[in-house]
Amino acid sequence: MVADLDRDRVAAAYGRWAPIYDVVFGPVFSQGRRAAVAAAERIGGRILEVGVGTGLSLGQYAASDRIVGIDISEPMLGKARQRVQRLGLKNIETIAVMDAERLEFPDAAFDVVVAQYVVTAVPNPEKALDEFVRVVKPGGEIVLTSRVGAETGLRGVLEKWLMPVTSRLGWRTEFPWKRYEEWAARSPVRLLERRALPPLGHFWLIRFGKDQ
């Protein structure tokens, strides 16, 4: 699959978003973030949040979890670190710059991998998903909130048409469910859940379980 996003351009785009990210994208995605954290909490333990951004979810994890947050954008992580300090969070193990497609962790290092509104922002989503599977323990879960494209109809046409604009802003609008299906069919995972998230149902909560 040819990458339609460029990693450095995505990192630069989120560097520009960082100062205003929470105001623009805080409330609109808040229900999805809560749903993802609730799903992760059913397992708990050592949790990797990929594309943690400004850390909007960090305060929602249980005190007993150990959270590792990574992101490609240092300015976004700067905001996350400030949040950790401000909220006095003691369950944050590390916040580090890292590429979702090249995770610097050993195999089976985490109980859960969470990626909220991230898969459609990385240049090679399937490569990132492969990395999520690699670092999660057998029996663990991958919890995603993700845009899923319309594929057909007016929304499908609009999403294709908007791609050149949104790729400069740092994400894809066009991302058919078929890509998740095809990836899952060749990976050691099974689909546990997928459901549309409010407010508009354009984003889904998706859970994959890693085979034992």
Ligand SMILES: C[S@@+](CC[C@H](N)C(=O)[O-])C[C@H]1O[C@@H](n2cnc3c(N)ncnc32)[C@H](O)[C@@H]1O
């Ligand atoms: C739409 S934001 C979501 C941020 C956060 N998860 C939230 O819910 O607000 C996408 C995040 O993914 C990060 N990102 C994009 N490409 C990445 C990559 N290849 N590796 C790690 N993080 C990446 C961006 O820097 C940005 O912080």
